[in-house]
Amino acid sequence: MTSVIGPPSEFSRVRRLADRAAYDPETIYGVLEAAMIGHVGVLRDGRPVVIPMLFGRAEDDLFLHGSVASQLLRGLSAGIEVCFTATVIDGLVYARSAFHHSMNYRSVVIAGRAFPVEAQDKLSALRAIVDHITPGRWDEARPPTKAELRKTAVLRMPIAEASAKIRSAGPADDLDDLGLPVWAGVVPVMSHFGQPVDAEDLTEGIGLSPAVNRRLHAGAPRS
């Protein structure tokens, strides 16, 4: 995979438990693929604000769709500082000692600037966001009107400074604790989909969307 992701800067280098860190695009984009949403940090009046957001990716651009950052961004073509973090929980890790309790997880942190997507690029950005959750859904749905596009703020964030952190292992108890009469192990955590519920006003005779059907059989998250 070609990518413009550079080496970690002093800012984005993972400082703690650095053996869990990864910086290659395959790993980073794999975690993004598996996550349904991200949490986006911005500054408001000098204070940090963290908001859940839908997102999509195309090449080395992340596209964000949400409210707070969009408000802050209004009119700021120079962009705003953003930190985007996506986390997938894979398991609960139980050690003999309270100290070594942990989680298995995959997370990605992307730091940088986000810019408003210009009118002519909004369609492809929104396609990336809709198709991130359900590949192929964009082509099934009614496309946005010009008025809808005007109302929809989308941010583009070049993925230039990113790191992944992954824990995937059993408990790491101290040797002295191995003999304790305490259960230790991992409980896997997975997302799954329930049965689709038709909209109350769905026209009779319309069957489940092919894209949604494929998505259900691909499992959640798509990892």
Added chain:
Amino acid sequence: MTSVIGPPSEFSRVRRLADRAAYDPETIYGVLEAAMIGHVGVLRDGRPVVIPMLFGRAEDDLFLHGSVASQLLRGLSAGIEVCFTATVIDGLVYARSAFHHSMNYRSVVIAGRAFPVEAQDKLSALRAIVDHITPGRWDEARPPTKAELRKTAVLRMPIAEASAKIRSAGPADDLDDLGLPVWAGVVPVMSHFGQPVDAEDLTEGIGLSPAVNRRLHAGAPRS
């Protein structure tokens, strides 16, 4: 429930889709209960950083356990500005129009200052964090030694300024779109636990922890 959560300030008031907002402690604490982790925003060198963290709650205090904020906090008894956000995804919402695609979710945003937990209060803070994921597990595990406590940074964040945002509904298509031949509806999303995996070095004959067993049967997330 008694609570010190005050009315929303101009900072924490939900601005967009305000009909989805709630500020009562029952709702806010219910969402916290259902979430396994939170995403914490802090400033580093004036830039926002968002990190996934384990957390627990006791009364109107949130306890956070993680790396980055702890590093920033070192020696700062006046605390640091923090935004804590927890999100539970409940469903994917498919509308006839791309514009009205959405998610059902419950999120909580808590803004304020976080302070280092003093040595004598660390045990109860860590108990809140371990028992948040698995009630009762703290009493099963070996308690922390003094050395472990010294190595463990825990933050306390008074829950003074908090808001919840909840979407729980079918697609909200425009009237003009209801006749389109496009499937619309909701696909529920749930977390679930897999079969517990014993640690490789688990002493023969030790059965699954009662607390973990109760947790498995309570379901995930605990909502």
